[in-house]
Amino acid sequence: MPDIPIPGAPAPQPPPVEEPTEPVPTPGPKPDQSGPQVRTPTGVQAHEDQQVNAQQGEWLTTSGGVRLRETDKSLKAGERGPTLLQDHHLREKITHFDHERIPERVVHARGAGAHGTFKAYGGAETVTSAGFLAEGRETPVFVRFSTVLGSRGSADTVRDTRGFATKFYTEEGNFDLVGNNIPVFFIQDGIKFPDVIHAGKPHPDREIPQAQSAHDTFWDFVSLHTEAQHHTMWNMSDRGLSRSYRMMEGFGVHTFRLVNAAGETSLAKFHWKPKLGVHGLLWEEAQMLGGFDPDFHRRDLADAIETGAYPEWELGIQVFPDTPEQTYAGIDLLDPTKIVPEEIAPV
Ligand code: HEM
Known part of the structure; x- marks a missing residue:
């Protein structure tokens, strides 16, 4: 029997490791890999820059930018x-892969977004000096x-409240208008937020159950906590089952407190308000x-934008005088948990 070493077999000595010691030239760019013209499910032709199926740069590189000869075979x-x-x-590629994790958000984990433009009519100029609300001003939004x-x-189509969060990239800085598709909320004091979310999860x-609130802990919270019942009634209406993000x-x-150029609040x-109306x-x-289609809402949004049916909303504000008289029956809009003293609370 000839003495042929079996690579990898247990042996008293480790097998020899032959590594290249002479520098070798980096291979050139890969051959053109562009495929047939890309068309999406809506029939719209993809943008030119989406046509390139090949790697985008000329070379494959390590994350430090060193050109790679090989990424398909390990040593x-x-x-x-x-x-x-x-x-x-190999170690860098696998370590990178092992860390490809974004921690899941505790609430609002499931969502979809789009870029757009906000154009102000200027109707709020008497009550605010915010630049992005000045007449004719256009502001990019997400x-x-x-x-x-x-x-x-x-x-997407579970019965739930929907988030509607808009970021205005204004000339005076970013303004986040975080909203829901329901005008009231389960709680009035933020300290109860962990409780309502723990009950709903x-x-x-x-x-x-996953993604919906019809279970004992939630009913327990709502039955013992009357301020949550208003929001729950909205949830159980058609608003809890939006037909489309475009129709919310x-x-x-x-x-919020607004301040105008004269310093009045x-x-x-x-x-x-969606131009398409509200539909459930x-x-x-x-x-x-x-x-059938758990991605129904994000698909609807992407398809509508791709076919040019851009969703549109009108932004309006409901204004109250910032005076003691704005309180009604002892409730202060700025802090509903506070009981307004009777002498300034007209009933
Ligand atoms: C009152 C107590 C509240 C607390 C403590 C609270 C807490 C939070 C937290 C911690 C997040 C971020 C989750 C994450 O990124 O991991 C979040 C997201 C969000 N909250 Fe609230 N929330 C409250 C009330 C509200 C209200 C009243 C609204 C509606 C106006 C709202 C709408 C949203 C939306 C839309 C998001 C997701 C934003 C996005 O899409 O990036 N929340 N909330």
Whole structure:
């Protein structure tokens, strides 16, 4: 029997490691890999820069920018030997992959967004000096719509409140108008937020139900907590089953204080009104869509934008004088948890 070493077989001595020691030239760019013209499900032709299927740069590189000869084969000890840890590119590639994680948000984990433009009519100039609300001013915006309770991979059409968060990239800095599609909220004091979310999230033992609130802990919270019942009534209406992100109202919910050029203040609530009107799904439709197409809302938004049916909203404000008289029956809009003394609370 000839003495042929078997690579990788246990032996008193480690197998020889032959590594290239002479520098070798980097291979040139890969051949053109562009495929047939890309068309999306809506039939729209993709943008020119989406036509390139090949790698975008001329070279494959490590994350430090060093040109790579090879990214498909790891370094082995000999012909059939085990993978070697001195393959720094292999280690970097796998370590990078192992860390490709974005921690899931505790609420509003499931959502979809789009860029757009906000154009002001100027109607709010008497109550605010904010530049982006000056007549004719155009401001780039980004809006993200979301469900509240579901995990990132949950279905879009579950019964839930929807988030409607808009970021205005104004000349005076970024302004975030965080809203929901329902104008009231479960709680009036933020300290109860962990409680309402813990009650709405799945049961801790079985981790069900996913993405919806019809279970004991939630009913327990709502039955013992009367201020949550108003929001719950809205949730159980057609608003809890939006037909499309394009057909949702948005409400800032909180009461904001606006300041005009003269330094006078007013209290205001922000309202988005969709040009397409407000529409809900039927319960049966929502349930079937959850199975057939769990991405129904994000697909609807992307398809509408791609075909040029851009969604539009009008932004309005509801203004209240910032005086003691704005309180009604002992309730202060700025802090509903505070009981206003009777002498300044006209009833
Ligand atoms: C009152 C107590 C509240 C607390 C403590 C609270 C807390 C939070 C937190 C911690 C997040 C971020 C989750 C993450 O990124 O991991 C979040 C997101 C969000 N909240 Fe609230 N929230 C409250 C009320 C509200 C209200 C009243 C609205 C509606 C006006 C609202 C709408 C949203 C929206 C739309 C998002 C997601 C924003 C996005 O898409 O990036 N929240 N909330």
